[in-house]
Amino acid sequence: MVEYDAVVVGAGIIGLATAYHIKKLRPQSRVLVIDKMNTAGQGNTAKSAAMFRCFFNSQTNLTLVDTTVEAFKHIQNQQGLDIKLRWTGYLWLFSKEQFRTLEPVLKSMAESNLEYNVYEAEELTKQLNLNTQVMVDEEARVMRLADVDKGIFIPKAGSVDIDLVVQFYEEEFKKLGGEIRYNTKAEKILVEPKEALEIPYEPFFWQESRVAGVKTNQGTIKAKKTIVAAGVWANTLLHQIGIYAPMVPIKRQLFSVKATATKLKQLLKTKGFNSENCMPFTILPKPAVYIKPALEEKAFWLSYGDHFPRAFKLEDDPQPEENFYRYGIYQVVSKYFPQFLGAHSDSYWAGQYALNTIDGQPVLFAENDLLVVGSCSGSGNMKCDAIGRIAAALYVGEKQANLYGGKKFMVSNLGMTSRKVEPEKLII
């Protein structure tokens, strides 16, 4: 039987970025990616809002995202593949109370030369027809909304077409000689004793064992290193062999609203914020419902990342809930942006995050010839290039990864035994 140097479970954005960067570091290695779907990026990668922002107070977040976005720019500009980078910016709206809490954080971020502009409520009303004084409304009070006091505009932020990024990594990986098998579902991780005695009931607990590949619905695949980059599905495999990655699956839903009504058309084409001449990606103060300008489709994508009492429950095909839009997102958005009054969502979908409830950061570690790359907590897309490089460094045994642009990153900082990540204070 062929023994691969590495088998990567999962052809989502993280699995493919990992496989590509392994191939780049070790061109002679025989690397195979497998996925249960029939093409790349068809799991939760495809379901995301595909936004990015180079604006975090945690250095970990900032480094992972900023180097990835620079890699995106390189793909778009130097490698000549149009991955539809759109520099919409982020417009983050805050109540007076929220802004007071965040002010010191923002100041220290300004000192690190992170660019942002503060907008006063009146300017926002003028530019966006934003209703900043929602609390005069009885319903808004019942819903516990909050008046908008300020907006923070973050210019180095926007969207990308994640399918095209997936395609990029897949094609480049294949050009380097990488192999992919679709319709191949990992069912079990293969464990063997390091030194087999060839007697029944191996491995015994007094033997040292290692991961030797994966059993799939298409047969067993042997590999020197097995890399699980299966997102929310990772623990289904890992728990079978007593490996723990801190992550729980949580559903996220997106609702698309077409900008057909005049007022919505105007809102989408808001000028003055960015070079795209569009409304920025906008986050409401409370609850933090967000609105993405989906320029290609002349639409808005609306979402809200709810927590308690939202279940942690693994689903292969999570379904969006119409009531989540009708009695939730719509009610909130139309108070702040009356332009949405009467707007229906004509298409919607749902996916799942692999949420690391401990610190919200990715987890990468190696043990017993198994590598785990995951727990990206919903920001895997905007960190994909950096995570792929860190995973490749872990694979070759380097202590530091070279991120795009030459920045170094300590691999063990994202591990479980000497983990070192700062808490992020700017979360949606």
Added chain:
Amino acid sequence: MVEYDAVVVGAGIIGLATAYHIKKLRPQSRVLVIDKMNTAGQGNTAKSAAMFRCFFNSQTNLTLVDTTVEAFKHIQNQQGLDIKLRWTGYLWLFSKEQFRTLEPVLKSMAESNLEYNVYEAEELTKQLNLNTQVMVDEEARVMRLADVDKGIFIPKAGSVDIDLVVQFYEEEFKKLGGEIRYNTKAEKILVEPKEALEIPYEPFFWQESRVAGVKTNQGTIKAKKTIVAAGVWANTLLHQIGIYAPMVPIKRQLFSVKATATKLKQLLKTKGFNSENCMPFTILPKPAVYIKPALEEKAFWLSYGDHFPRAFKLEDDPQPEENFYRYGIYQVVSKYFPQFLGAHSDSYWAGQYALNTIDGQPVLFAENDLLVVGSCSGSGNMKCDAIGRIAAALYVGEKQANLYGGKKFMVSNLGMTSRKVEPEKLII
């Protein structure tokens, strides 16, 4: 409908200790314990080895265990309930290499006045007929055993009859007016909006919600505070509402060997270590198989806490694996203690730990009127009184818990947001 002050899910040792200490702190509170079984302590509490040792390098462990053992002594001596405290001591066997690594740890523990005695290999051979030179044997080398270099004897250690401790907490809780309902299975945690609008589809995400009790197979129970102390079953309930407690279930097996053969009888009755005039609880160097003298039954209980590739898999009725004894424990034990040659196990059982893979310590936190008490990682029995008191302090909103003997313990040290526990270096 009656609204209890507190409903405790789980009548295992942790649930009952918690309920009892809540009642002690708040005699007027109406407290109900529910359990799916038909009597107390029938889950994994009943499956444990029921050992304790007041010997840890982590202050957290030491405090939790030492105060609990003092509480056990009080129950046995002052309250006059024979819970069968047996001061067998722990005899921990180490190879030369292991001992070298541990020596600094042991020294610092000696400086904290933790009592232990070091035994040389020859003394151990003389007293126990221990085979310290296993590695002359070809099979032992294949099995990667290790010669015994030293033994550490820990006097403040032994066993307790955990069923009797369970009974104690149950009866004392009931004497204080506590209520218990058996055959009552919590199926779902009840979530309600804090301020209900009495319209369909509540709660909405813009409403504040809280835990308002539990739905059981015997109907809904409402409570001001809901306390989940359900051990390995906790996450089944918690994940339904997006609450995360770091724990995975892992199977543990115990095999009882009757001391009928003369050599085993002699071994069980080993003198010179303790006032029970018995073999101490003994931990082998590698792999760390352990042997408990089960005096009441004139037997030994043997076990080994295996990890990778042992699955994390929740089971209501985990089964012991005969091969785990035959090809695992038996093979190892009989190399070190030839007295076990030919010994069969005539009774065996299995349970599950709620293993906190992050730091192996219990987890206690409160949010949205829900309290979580768990992740005891296999040492819940020897920490039960302290954990019950800390849970009760959390319930009444005290920052510090009063442990048995008056020692204070910061409740938040075992929480998730400002957790503070030292890593334990002396683990089996």
